[in-house]
Amino acid sequence: MAHKRQIDRLPIPPKGAKVHNVTCHYCIVGCGYKAYTWDRNKQGTATDNALGIDLSEQQGADGTWLKPSNYNIVKQDGKDVHLAIYADQDCVVNSGLASVRGARMAENRPSEVTGTQQQRLTDPLVWKYGTWVPTSWDDAQDLVAQVTARAIKEGSEDDLVVSMFDHGGSAGGYENTWGTGKLYFQSMNIKHCRIHNRPAYNSEVHSSRDMGVDELNYGYKDYQVTDTIVMWGANPLECQTNVFLNHMKPGMQNGAKFILVDPRRTVTLNAAEDIAGTENTLHLAINEGTDMALANAIMTIIVDNGWTDDAYVANNTFQDGIAVEQDAAHPAALGSLDEAMKSIRMSAEQAAEICGVSADDIRKAASWIAEPMGGARAKCIIGYEKGVIWGNDNYRTVGSLVNIGLATGNIGQEGGGVCRMGGHQEGYFRPPEPFVGRPPTYIDQLLINGGGKVHHIWACDHYKTTLNITEFKKAYKKRADMVKDAIDAAAGGSREDMINAIVDAVNAGGLFVVDVDVIHTKIGQNAHVILPAVEANEMNLTSMNGERRLRLSEKYMDGPGVAMPDCLIAAGMAQNMERVLRAMGDDAYADKFMGYDWETEEDAFMDGYNSGNPEVTYDRLRAMGNNGVQEPVVGHENGQLIGTERLYADGKFTRHGRDDMKALFCASGWRGWQAEGKADEQAAHRFWVNNGRANIFWQNLFLDQANDFVMDRYPYPFVEMNPDDMADLGVGAGDLVELYNGNGATQAMAYPTPTAKRNQVFMVFAHPNGAQGNIINPGVNELVLPDYKHCWADIRKISDAPASVKGISMKSKEYTA
Amino acid sequence: MSKRCERLVDAGRRQFLRGGAVAAAGAAVVTVAPGEAQAAPASAQLDYPSNKLSNVADLAVNEPVDIEYPDADSPGVLLKLGTAVEGGVGPDGDIVAYSVLCPHQGWFLNYNGDDKTFNCPGHYSRYDAEAGGQQIWGHATQNLPQFTLRVADNGDIFAEGCSDLIFGRPSNVL
Numbered sequence A: 001m002a003h004k005r006q007i008d009r010l011p012i013p014p015k016g017a018k019v020h021n022v023t024c025h026y027c028i029v030g031c032g033y034k035a036y037t038w039d040r041n042k043q044g045t046a047t048d049n050a051l052g053i054d055l056s057e058q059q060g061a062d063g064t065w066l067k068p069s070n071y072n073i074v075k076q077d078g079k080d081v082h083l084a085i086y087a088d089q090d091c092v093v094n095s096g097l098a099s100v101r102g103a104r105m106a107e108n109r110p111s112e113v114t115g116t117q118q119q120r121l122t123d124p125l126v127w128k129y130g131t132w133v134p135t136s137w138d139d140a141q142d143l144v145a146q147v148t149a150r151a152i153k154e155g156s157e158d159d160l161v162v163s164m165f166d167h168g169g170s171a172g173g174y175e176n177t178w179g180t181g182k183l184y185f186q187s188m189n190i191k192h193c194r195i196h197n198r199p200a201y202n203s204e205v206h207s208s209r210d211m212g213v214d215e216l217n218y219g220y221k222d223y224q225v226t227d228t229i230v231m232w233g234a235n236p237l238e239c240q241t242n243v244f245l246n247h248m249k250p251g252m253q254n255g256a257k258f259i260l261v262d263p264r265r266t267v268t269l270n271a272a273e274d275i276a277g278t279e280n281t282l283h284l285a286i287n288e289g290t291d292m293a294l295a296n297a298i299m300t301i302i303v304d305n306g307w308t309d310d311a312y313v314a315n316n317t318f319q320d321g322i323a324v325e326q327d328a329a330h331p332a333a334l335g336s337l338d339e340a341m342k343s344i345r346m347s348a349e350q351a352a353e354i355c356g357v358s359a360d361d362i363r364k365a366a367s368w369i370a371e372p373m374g375g376a377r378a379k380c381i382i383g384y385e386k387g388v389i390w391g392n393d394n395y396r397t398v399g400s401l402v403n404i405g406l407a408t409g410n411i412g413q414e415g416g417g418v419c420r421m422g423g424h425q426e427g428y429f430r431p432p433e434p435f436v437g438r439p440p441t442y443i444d445q446l447l448i449n450g451g452g453k454v455h456h457i458w459a460c461d462h463y464k465t466t467l468n469i470t471e472f473k474k475a476y477k478k479r480a481d482m483v484k485d486a487i488d489a490a491a492g493g494s495r496e497d498m499i500n501a502i503v504d505a506v507n508a509g510g511l512f513v514v515d516v517d518v519i520h521t522k523i524g525q526n527a528h529v530i531l532p533a534v535e536a537n538e539m540n541l542t543s544m545n546g547e548r549r550l551r552l553s554e555k556y557m558d559g560p561g562v563a564m565p566d567c568l569i570a571a572g573m574a575q576n577m578e579r580v581l582r583a584m585g586d587d588a589y590a591d592k593f594m595g596y597d598w599e600t601e602e603d604a605f606m607d608g609y610n611s612g613n614p615e616v617t618y619d620r621l622r623a624m625g626n627n628g629v630q631e632p633v634v635g636h637e638n639g640q641l642i643g644t645e646r647l648y649a650d651g652k653f654t655r656h657g658r659d660d661m662k663a664l665f666c667a668s669g670w671r672g673w674q675a676e677g678k679a680d681e682q683a684a685h686r687f688w689v690n691n692g693r694a695n696i697f698w699q700n701l702f703l704d705q706a707n708d709f710v711m712d713r714y715p716y717p718f719v720e721m722n723p724d725d726m727a728d729l730g731v732g733a734g735d736l737v738e739l740y741n742g743n744g745a746t747q748a749m750a751y752p753t754p755t756a757k758r759n760q761v762f763m764v765f766a767h768p769n770g771a772q773g774n775i776i777n778p779g780v781n782e783l784v785l786p787d788y789k790h791c792w793a794d795i796r797k798i799s800d801a802p803a804s805v806k807g808i809s810m811k812s813k814e815y816t817a
Numbered sequence B: 001m002s003k004r005c006e007r008l009v010d011a012g013r014r015q016f017l018r019g020g021a022v023a024a025a026g027a028a029v030v031t032v033a034p035g036e037a038q039a040a041p042a043s044a045q046l047d048y049p050s051n052k053l054s055n056v057a058d059l060a061v062n063e064p065v066d067i068e069y070p071d072a073d074s075p076g077v078l079l080k081l082g083t084a085v086e087g088g089v090g091p092d093g094d095i096v097a098y099s100v101l102c103p104h105q106g107w108f109l110n111y112n113g114d115d116k117t118f119n120c121p122g123h124y125s126r127y128d129a130e131a132g133g134q135q136i137w138g139h140a141t142q143n144l145p146q147f148t149l150r151v152a153d154n155g156d157i158f159a160e161g162c163s164d165l166i167f168g169r170p171s172n173v174l
């Protein structure tokens, strides 16, 4: 039976309640919200309240309404206060719309009064006496510094392995990427690092950047004036909800056509059909991994029909053959359009054969994308995301999409853009890291093979969100347990004995693990020191969204216990390193850890982001409110920061850093499966296990796993299956199934989905009760980008639907009029 | 009426359930003044009215009946599903009632009798009439408010409570 809140009234914010600007800290869209806080013993009335509306009347559709999920009682400056969060009608990003993620911000806050999110870490924990024990920051940070310094001094900085988020929103943001970046890339030169969602330190869109094109080059309002919206390996209604609802939908209502490139029929397509009509909607349900062939055929049609924007190509793109040769750092050559076409060229018929869609549909797509109308350039936006980024041959495939935008003059122009849709918001400000190398080290393999002695983890859970998890966990646990055992054996000795025991264990192949996070994670089970961090709004946090819109999301509550912003935890780590290194007599090295005397996150912001963007301060961002300013910020006039609505409006492409500022085309020749082991796995197993996100979950459910509304709906990860496949396997709706292959196994509950193709299933990717990454092979591309999407397995029934699954709906997710 | 029109306030509330192709959006226009402020001490829980909605004998399977509960500004539906469900009342355990203001942003839901779901033309959310109003897919952060029903000996059906906060109000009883 569905979860019932049994809430039938809520407090009303009184006049005089504090109002805080909030940018939703979940997805890339960064919707604006207003958070009201007020003393616990006060309340407004229906007619006299902070909202200035008469709440004794039923509000109409789209009217102001406090959802129970966006209400809580939290601590502010040590006192309990009411918290009520409303979507901001005046924010141009969302115009008052809230999504199933953002509208749960308040109830996903820790509250001692209402009991929500009691899983949040409140104190540093250290493994001692055979378990995790809470302790002081000083004790925990000293242990981290002692062991880290010893490992580095006796070995090298390459013995310190770091997994660190690089995103905005959530607990990321410019403050925190700077804190960690300064520590690991300036005070140290850490080569062995990786990012939260992939096994190396690299870009998800290297080719776009190498071509001169930043991946976030448009403004969301471009969707409202474009002729054609192409969503390529993207599912925006679920994953970038309010970009779809508040920008693409009006765009379609203004006449834009909609193309979806996705092997799977999604709710995005269903909604687009409802808005634009099926006659203006095209679904290219290609075979998995064949995106580049389709893009190349479309490009060929565009060139052969003369639908290119010749003046744009002549003025803004490189003209003289090859500009960048293919080499170990560049999986394709880059250069002029003519040069690139030599390897791109592919007929619609050839592509139809590879992609499993009709040549006519490919021609139709090319025409919708590029055929000039009334002599004018066809305006087209191509948005791509994980279907491409975590897909086959990332470098060339991303390049093949950017090629189309450049050839048709659609990048930097109104109603145009070739952009990634994004996951988290962005908030990257770090020193350069040339020592990481390109290609970078494959960190998961390094750890599996016994590399590294100390592992610092910043808000990453490799037990849920990496590839080849089965193998990774096995090796990782064994190495971390060696250190746990050493700590247990040293109990009763001095601090020095303890450090010696740990150092001996890591020298013998063990791994000392420090985990900084907001909760005790799955990988945290193998940590020795766990440090509690805060999230956005428990600190002030700056990030930019998918159209580079920078906002300050304001602190409105205390973090749980003694949890701290990551930037200040990093600063504490640096200060402890300095102290320990000095005590070890290495003043020169200790000096490198100076310069962290930050009291607040604002200090970290000024030390980092502001040093590169001197116009931008907290005060000025606060004045810009929820609409903020689109980066890059180019000035400050009349109390307003001046931003940039769209990149490359002047035709000067800069992302690659070339002096000529000319964009490059990518010689994106099709070469079939590119990552190791994919072709063999495809041949060996019945089901393609497509995988990705669902709107109700935020990322790996680190908060949602303690959210009753979410866990009631999906107590297990779902795997969408065609009912005929289920019948074949004797699987009923909601039954638990095991997905298995040579890489490992995982579990999910079967969700009957008539629109699913036979022998293709879709599993939600990072549920705590079944990680899809368990069965993904270790294959990566030349630049160590994982190909998560391509995984094949067999499926067998484990059991009938468990009790928690019995009452839940198994109906189609597609809206019917 | 095009189904792509939006923000059609006060569009034929009486027709919304059966007019499947009609996107009747917008909430009921308020015509009733709120009740006078009560001077009595507040109770710990809300006092819901007990309103007669219908009689068991008057319901046909899968034919939703428009209701208003707890007051005229809160549209809902009374539904005999034809198969017993958890929380269902009546001799067959199959009678349920829900608010039909979408708990996302308050648009009117349409009822699809084919698969017994409520569907929102606002932003495509869906709710399962047979699973306690559970959101099948969508943007709401709660399931459909379900009305607590009581069946009297003579078959009269009364609504006497509600499981969740109804869209557009700070209190279910205004």
Ligand code: SF4
Pocket (backbone or CB within 6 Å): A024, A025, A026, A027, A028, A029, A030, A031, A094, A097, A098, A099, A100, A101, A102, A103, A240, A241, A242, A243
């Ligand atoms: S669409 Fe994204 S940013 Fe907006 S409310 Fe939802 S999760 Fe937050």
Ligand code: FES
Pocket (backbone or CB within 6 Å): B102, B103, B104, B105, B106, B107, B120, B121, B122, B123, B124, B125, B138, B139
């Ligand atoms: S109002 Fe129903 S989905 Fe938005």
